[in-house]
Amino acid sequence: MPPQTLEQILEGRRSQPHQLIEVLQDVQEDYGYISEKDMQAVSQGVGVPIMEVYRVASFYKAFRLRPAGKIVLTMCMGTACHVRSSRLLLDQAIGQLGIKPGEVTLDGLFSIERVNCLGACAMGPIVEENGSYHHHMTPGKLRKLIEAIRRRETEDNQNDQTQ
Amino acid sequence: MTRLNSFRELEHLREQLREQRKNITSTVMICGGTSCQASRSRAVIDAVRKELSKQGLGMSVRLCVTGCHGFCEQGPVMIIEPSKMFYCHVSPDDAFEIVSQTLVKGEVIERLLYTDPATGERVQTYPEIPFYRAQDRQILSQNLMIDPCSIEDYITAGGYSALTKVLRGIAPVDIIKEIKSSGLRGRGGGGFPTGRKWDECAEAPGDEKYVICNADEGDPGAYMDRCVLEGNPHLVLEGMMIGAWAVGAQKGYVYVRNEYPLAVKHSRIAVKQARELGLFGNNILGSSFSFDVDIARGGGAFVCGESTALMASVEGKVGEPRPKDVHAVVDGLYHKPTVLNNVETWANVPAIILNGASWFASKGTPDSKGTKILALTGRIKNTGLVEVAMGTPIRTVVFDIGGGAVNGKQVKAVQIGGPSGGCLPVDKFDLAVDYDVLAEAGSMVGSGGMVVMDEESCMVDVAKYFLAFLQDESCGKCVPCRIGIDRMLEIITDITEGRGRPEQIDVLEELADTVSQTALCGLGKTAPNPVLTTLRYFRPEYKAHIYQKKCQAGVCKALITYSIDPDKCNGCGVCLRGCAHKAITGGKKQVHTIDTRLCQKCGICRSECKFDAIQVV
Numbered sequence: 001m002p003p004q005t006l007e008q009i010l011e012g013r014r015s016q017p018h019q020l021i022e023v024l025q026d027v028q029e030d031y032g033y034i035s036e037k038d039m040q041a042v043s044q045g046v047g048v049p050i051m052e053v054y055r056v057a058s059f060y061k062a063f064r065l066r067p068a069g070k071i072v073l074t075m076c077m078g079t080a081c082h083v084r085s086s087r088l089l090l091d092q093a094i095g096q097l098g099i100k101p102g103e104v105t106l107d108g109l110f111s112i113e114r115v116n117c118l119g120a121c122a123m124g125p126i127v128e129e130n131g132s133y134h135h136h137m138t139p140g141k142l143r144k145l146i147e148a149i150r151r152r153e154t155e156d157n158q159n160d161q162t163q
Numbered sequence: 164m165t166r167l168n169s170f171r172e173l174e175h176l177r178e179q180l181r182e183q184r185k186n187i188t189s190t191v192m193i194c195g196g197t198s199c200q201a202s203r204s205r206a207v208i209d210a211v212r213k214e215l216s217k218q219g220l221g222m223s224v225r226l227c228v229t230g231c232h233g234f235c236e237q238g239p240v241m242i243i244e245p246s247k248m249f250y251c252h253v254s255p256d257d258a259f260e261i262v263s264q265t266l267v268k269g270e271v272i273e274r275l276l277y278t279d280p281a282t283g284e285r286v287q288t289y290p291e292i293p294f295y296r297a298q299d300r301q302i303l304s305q306n307l308m309i310d311p312c313s314i315e316d317y318i319t320a321g322g323y324s325a326l327t328k329v330l331r332g333i334a335p336v337d338i339i340k341e342i343k344s345s346g347l348r349g350r351g352g353g354g355f356p357t358g359r360k361w362d363e364c365a366e367a368p369g370d371e372k373y374v375i376c377n378a379d380e381g382d383p384g385a386y387m388d389r390c391v392l393e394g395n396p397h398l399v400l401e402g403m404m405i406g407a408w409a410v411g412a413q414k415g416y417v418y419v420r421n422e423y424p425l426a427v428k429h430s431r432i433a434v435k436q437a438r439e440l441g442l443f444g445n446n447i448l449g450s451s452f453s454f455d456v457d458i459a460r461g462g463g464a465f466v467c468g469e470s471t472a473l474m475a476s477v478e479g480k481v482g483e484p485r486p487k488d489v490h491a492v493v494d495g496l497y498h499k500p501t502v503l504n505n506v507e508t509w510a511n512v513p514a515i516i517l518n519g520a521s522w523f524a525s526k527g528t529p530d531s532k533g534t535k536i537l538a539l540t541g542r543i544k545n546t547g548l549v550e551v552a553m554g555t556p557i558r559t560v561v562f563d564i565g566g567g568a569v570n571g572k573q574v575k576a577v578q579i580g581g582p583s584g585g586c587l588p589v590d591k592f593d594l595a596v597d598y599d600v601l602a603e604a605g606s607m608v609g610s611g612g613m614v615v616m617d618e619e620s621c622m623v624d625v626a627k628y629f630l631a632f633l634q635d636e637s638c639g640k641c642v643p644c645r646i647g648i649d650r651m652l653e654i655i656t657d658i659t660e661g662r663g664r665p666e667q668i669d670v671l672e673e674l675a676d677t678v679s680q681t682a683l684c685g686l687g688k689t690a691p692n693p694v695l696t697t698l699r700y701f702r703p704e705y706k707a708h709i710y711q712k713k714c715q716a717g718v719c720k721a722l723i724t725y726s727i728d729p730d731k732c733n734g735c736g737v738c739l740r741g742c743a744h745k746a747i748t749g750g751k752k753q754v755h756t757i758d759t760r761l762c763q764k765c766g767i768c769r770s771e772c773k774f775d776a777i778q779v780v
Binding site: 018024061078091126139 | 197198200201202235236238380381382383384385386389420421422423424459460461462463464465476477478479480481482538539540541542546547548578581612614615616620625628629632635636638741743763765766767770771
């Protein structure tokens with residue numbers, strides 16, 4: 001689906017303050033993050049002071065206020081994943097990519113996110129790569145996954161350049 | 164679809180749908196739940212669909228993509244009715260054989276059957292599998308028969324008949340009486356009697372009232388609500404409608420976590436279908452009842468599982484709890500009387516109406532009735548969703564259904580009830596899954612997360628994990644929770660990093676006591692439970708961390724070192740190549756060694772070694 005414009009997202013929800021979170025969810029879904037400009041437009045559209053929009057956007061974990069990397073590795077930190085050593089996976093990702101959760105690598109390729117539970121506990125530990133789940137992960141598998149993504153992306157880039 | 168205007172039209176539709184399905188000889192039910200999708204069940208579904216039409220069975224065999232079957236560890240799983248054949252770890256390449264052998268000729272494909280690890284024997288049908296045999300699947304079994312995106316499936320299976328039963332002639336007061344005498348208690352954690360909640364809301368003054376379904380399952384390690392909403396959304400909606408009729412509400416909300424995209428999608432589809440059929444809207448089925456539901460997505464805040472915070476969030480505000488001097492049943496969403504129940508609670512309602520309160524009350528213990536869905540996870544053989552009658556001993560769940568620990572390890576404890584619950588040691592496993600019994604032991608049924616831990620789980624680390632979780636998730640409104648948890652985490656971090664002092668245990672207990680007595684909301688009040696229960700049952704582990712600076716489970720990084728067992732190492736070199744820190748040396752076919760100065764304890768070598776030669780002490 002092509003991303004909706006802000007106008008489309010706001011349609012039918014104007015001047016309805018209780019729609020704020022829903023609108024922000026859609027903005028985030030379509031643009032990957034919520035920019036200051038979008039926040040201002042949402043504030044006007046929904047009829048909520050900009051301060052309150054910022055308060056809500058920064059309170060909830062689901063909202064990102066800066067763009068994410070092309071590949072978002074979301075590490076499940078739920079209890080079930082934790083007792084199966086998900087902490088080692090987070091350390092591994094941090095070590096491999098040189099960034100902390102919430103940050104983006106300099107080349108813009110990766111970002112790391114942590115989530116409290118993805119609800120696929122039986123298959124843990126889980127690492128989510130842009131919406132698809134990798135289950136029963138180990139530090140070694142994660143290392144190979146990161147390497148494979150890097151390789152794939154460089155190849156894609158080269159192909160794009162030659163075309 | 165045309166709008167249904169009367170009870171008779173609904174029954175007529177049901178008969179029509181059943182008639183249409185008369186020629187179906189078998190049904191293939193493939194799990195399309197999140198866990199099975201993680202093991203690529205989508206590809207299996209596509210392959211089976213293709214094979215069915217290729218081999219000309221498109222009309223006589225029904226392919227049903229269902230919600231979670233519960234046995235997630237074995238995914239992708241499928242069940243074939245009417246023979247009840249259970250296939251697990253199915254791959255798209257098996258599709259041809261499944262269709263040509265099993266569906267056409269009725270032959271069993273041995274390699275796809277489940278092998279009982281206890282006996283080593285293959286099991287053909289799912290009721291014979293020990294994991295399913297010991298359960299009482301009242302709600303989960305309905306997941307097997309229904310495509311969650313099809314209201315026709317739900318209606319064919321008898322759906323919305325509880326709704327017609329109440330609308331046809333059970334007065335709201337009598338519904339509440341029925342729910343009260345069934346003994347149903349809230350399945351989300353609090354365990355408050357549902358009937359009493361409804362009664363108070365019905366009694367509350369005002370014409371505008373709300374019902375809310377809490378599907379903000381923020382408890383890490385719990386996913387039963389996700390599976391029910393994902394696998395059978397109409398069941399939850401039907402429960403909400405009955406509740407709304409009983410208390411006099413006109414509008415409902417399903418507040419669902421945004422981390423559950425499939426649950427959001429399925430509940431949206433369900434609401435749309437129900438509206439099209441006229442099951443939502445004005446004068447439902449020609450009665451005087453008008454009701455509609457909206458889906459509200461959560462923003463990923465654990466605190467929004469708390470009722471007042473959740474309502475603030477539905478209103479589009481920051482999810483902070485407020486004091487409950489006046490309860491939500493009187494002053495709830497938009498300051499109107501509101502009934503808020505959890506997904507599983509709502510899902511129990513239609514069956515109580517259809518089968519009667521005494522049927523429901525016949526299961527369980529004197530004060531905890533019915534069944535409870537548990538998410539059995541952690542370091543255990545059979546992980547998945549389990550539904551048992553209340554009163555079932557923990558031992559039955561962990562050992563008979565769960566199959567015990569993996570890799571010959573010993574089960575040490577089970578964490579029940581998420582961040583508000585507690586850890587119980589093996590010698591407490593005779594305790595029953597019962598609200599009051601578990602509360603007395605310092606834990607709680609909570610939402611039903613059961614995380615099993617073995618000797619490689621450090622209980623101090625588990626307490627630290629929950630404190631870190633709660634510190635991160637505390638909304639910060641009240642001081643005891645905001646500062647108290649922070650200080651407790653500081654102390655416990657000291658202990659796990661080798662800076663622990665004996666007197667800190669007393670401080671920890673004092674802080675825990677203060678937080679539990681003075682925090683504003685239920686989540687804050689129960690936040691110290693993981694610390695309190697681990698101190699109560701696993702104090703020697705705390706002492707080992709403080710006095711000997713040892714973590715016997717090999718988890719706390721500051722207190723452990725990695726080494727290679729020379730008896731087990733055969734010099735294959737896998738660890739050497741895998742080590743990102745160049746900490747491992749050794750020649751080909753020679754015993755390798757780890758340089759502890761370079762080792763970052765990242766665990767790669769341990770996860771890669773096939774000979775279990777990497778030791779952590």
